[in-house]
Amino acid sequence: MSVKKINIKDISEASGLSVSTISRVLNGKAKQYRISKKTQEKVLKIVEELKYVPNQVAVNLKRGNTRTIALIVPSLNNPFFANIASVVSLELRKLDYTTLISDSNENLEMEKEEINQLVARNVDGILISPSSQETEHIDWVVEQNIPLVCYDRFFSKKHIPYVASDNYAGAYEGTKYLIENGHKRIACIQGSLLSTPNEFRKKGFEAMAKESGLKDYMITGSEFSVRNGYTETLLMLQAHNKPTAIFSFSNNIALGCIKALKEFNLRVPEDISLITFDDHPYLEYLSTPLTCIAQPVEEICAIAIRHLFDLINKREIIYQKVQLKPHIIHRKSVRNIAFHE
Amino acid sequence: MSVKKINIKDISEASGLSVSTISRVLNGKAKQYRISKKTQEKVLKIVEELKYVPNQVAVNLKRGNTRTIALIVPSLNNPFFANIASVVSLELRKLDYTTLISDSNENLEMEKEEINQLVARNVDGILISPSSQETEHIDWVVEQNIPLVCYDRFFSKKHIPYVASDNYAGAYEGTKYLIENGHKRIACIQGSLLSTPNEFRKKGFEAMAKESGLKDYMITGSEFSVRNGYTETLLMLQAHNKPTAIFSFSNNIALGCIKALKEFNLRVPEDISLITFDDHPYLEYLSTPLTCIAQPVEEICAIAIRHLFDLINKREIIYQKVQLKPHIIHRKSVRNIAFHE
DNA sequence: CTCTATATTATAAACGTTTGTCCTGATTTA
DNA sequence: TAAATCAGGACAAACGTTTATAATATAGAG
Known part of the structure; x- marks a missing residue:
């Protein structure tokens, strides 16, 4: 049952040829070393029969890659x-x-x-x-x-x-779109503060906000997770003046967001608008198809x-x-x- | 700039100890080979300084795993x-x-x-x-x-x-649920015919169908893909008598299904019922939250x-x-x- | 028939580890 | 004091390849 793993030496012995010859035909260096057709065929045949496949670990060690x-x-x-x-x-x-x-x-x-x-x-x-x-x-x-x-x-x-x-541009455009649609109170839910995408999304948002004189906004959250989207949304819905639009900085955040919104029986976009970074096949079929900023x-x-x-x-x-x-x-x-x- | 990758020999030379000693302390065999505390510390120190990490390729080759x-x-x-x-x-x-x-x-x-x-x-x-x-x-x-x-x-x-x-049981129960809800014309969209899950889902469906005298059903499709779900749904919606319920055999199939249903302006479940294998975080937030058979x-x-x-x-x-x-x-x-x- | 090319294959070192075995002092035992 | 034990570590083989180099055989030239 348990067949010992066969190696190049086995092929060598089975064929009566040296290991170097085996190695060479297997690595396509047959002509370079002028190995006869006959020998090549013999090698290939035995390799096939014995289902030999070179040990990559050894190959890697030798080759260094x-x-x-x-x-x-x-x-x-x-x-x-x-x-x-x-x-x-x-x-x-x-x-x-x-x-x-x-x-x-x-x-x-x-x-x-x-x-x-x-x-x-x-x-x-x-x-x-x-x-x-x-x-x-x-x-x-x-x-x-x-x-x-x-x-x-x-x-x-x-x-x-x-x-x-270009996360800066993405956030900039997304924010612009929100503002063009009349939104004046916008909440961003961001992800990991340490990540560059988040940094640039935030900057893009702030740039557009500044440029268009938007004052009434907040940037909250700290993780690219469903939980973060959920709790932050929950929190902002209980604030005195709710935002009219939420800008979610990732797909998972958006999911948490949607969950919270649903629990509050808030309809999107009638009660509140939502836009998010990242596309996903399901987004189109949500109860409200989600507008998003898709990355290439x-x-x-x-x-x-x-x-x-x-x-x-x-x-x-x-x-x-x-x-x-x-x-x-x-x-x-x-x-x-x-x-x- | 380009530092040559350092190996155990370098550590040996830097410490004046033999490679076997290095290897042994690094592999926790210090006591077994009675290597002095002093030597151990020396090794560890140099390893730390030079940031040596053993070449796993060599280790793998030697150990065989x-x-x-x-x-x-x-x-x-x-x-x-x-x-x-x-x-x-x-x-x-x-x-x-x-x-x-x-x-x-x-x-x-x-x-x-x-x-x-x-x-x-x-x-x-x-x-x-x-x-x-x-x-x-x-x-x-x-x-x-x-x-x-x-x-x-x-x-x-x-x-x-x-x-x-237990795909048989899953399909059996899913079908039962459909039948209990009064569905008498059911269409299954299956996935890869060659896969066991599909085989058992199909069998489970058929068993329940037989058991409850369900005659008017069809089993169609051939791939666990969005496209398959989409085209099969399209096809069945153009048949003379549409099913009242669709049983999708996977999440991707369901997605295609939803897509086709939407294009036909069919509402779920008012116009047609849908149940699918596989859960997914988004399913709860679709325009109609999707009933599913979740796998553990x-x-x-x-x-x-x-x-x-x-x-x-x-x-x-x-x-x-x-x-x-x-x-x-x-x-x-x-x-x-x-x-x- | 010897000499040189040329075609073909073999030998052995090397890659970076692990580990069985051996070696050297020092200490203890009798 | 000689023998035995033990602490501490070194040597070298082995894992399965690749490849530079060497070796051999064959053939053609003179």
Whole structure:
């Protein structure tokens, strides 16, 4: 039953050829070393028969690379990142690379541990959406010449390549849209204060607010989670003057928001308007189809991967910082109240 | 800038101790080999200073195991599996194992390739939701004594451990619920014909149909996808006598279903009732909160992991087949039409 | 028939660890 | 005082590959 795992030496013995010959035909170096057709066929035949597949661990050790890219996401439970994980792993597979998906749980310590693991495992590159602005562990990676690029979140103060949405523009436009629809009392529910997307979304919002003379607004919340969206909404609904519109800074926040609104029997958009960052297939079929600011996920992944491979292949690399414009998907959750009050 | 990756030999030289001593203190075998406190501290200090982290590739090669478990999902874009991926990777991390998530894209060839890769990479175990009933590649894994357990989908004809929902019971109960609510014309939209969950859901449905004398039903569809749900719904809505209820066999199918229903301006449940397999956070907030048959995801993951580790640790293992009862979450998408026609 | 090319395959070092075994002093036992 | 024990650590083989280099055989040239 239990067949010993067969290795290249077994093939060598079974064929009467040396291991180097086996290795060479298996690695397509047959002509380079002028190995006869006959020998090649013999090798291939035996390999086939014995179902030999080279031990990648040994190969990796010898070659020093692993054809593996690590993808660190803050949370796989966030559909935005699940989506990214799916896209990235499919893309990388096309390039014949394996993806190692790591969930840092929005936790710096876990992230550090993971980075350690990943470096120890000799990954060829790292794609990361960092959970904080702390960079010591990241610097360590870079020092070792391990290619690393940030996606979605990045380090504002470091020269580390990244690709992200233009969150400033997204928030700016979203806010503009709200204001154009007559909203004068707007509440933002933000996510992790430490993340760059949040920082820029906040700035974009504030810029538009300032520009249009909006005074009556609040920015609250502290986590990209359902719970945060829920409790913050609950809180603001009990304040003396409720906002006429809520700007949610992520899909999970929006979900919490909707939950709270429903419990309060508030209709969207009749009683209150809602706009959120991040699209999701279900958004269109909610009791009120949700207007959102959609990020160009596929493009972000594609460019991040390209940058990473530029690094891996040591191609001429300009200091890469890319911001992609998100776009508003208009659905039904924002009401025009310009003439209603 | 570019620091050469430091290895155990560097530590040995820097400390004037032999590599075996370094290795031993790092692996907690200090007392076993009676290494003095002083030496231990010295080693630890230098390791700390130089930020040495052992090359896992070499460790793996030497030890023959990788502390890595592969999780093969048919599609990460399916929230059900994304959820599983998240839960499994978090659980495994607690056990100090790394998870290698692989997306087989519902595609047997890809699955085979991946299994090859995974075996070549010396994973310590495989958790798989197979994309077909073909088992040649699986048998090959088992022959090599690589622990493998199926989750969600499995092989009906093989003695391979699995843990899944009791899909028969789920469909049986779901159908019963529909019938109790007066539905006499029911359409099922099924998923992949090759998958066991689909097989049992279909059987459960048919059993209940037979038991209650239901004659007027149809079973259609062939994929666990949004598109399948969409087109099948479109088709059945154009038939001469529309069903009064639709039983969707997965979340993605339901999404397609909802989309088609909306395009036809059909209200749920006033015009047509809908029930689906799989829960999802958004279901509660859809224009009609969707009644569903929820699978015990966390339990499935937990048990699958336990079985896998039983195998890994060669514990006494009874031929393990586990089916967990799903439960109906009652929301608003099924209408009682018992007295309406 | 010897010599040089040329075609083909073998040998062995190296990748970075772990670990069984051996070695050296020092201390204790008898 | 010789033998035995023990503390502390070093050596070197092994894991399964890849690859530079060496080796051998064959054939054609002269």
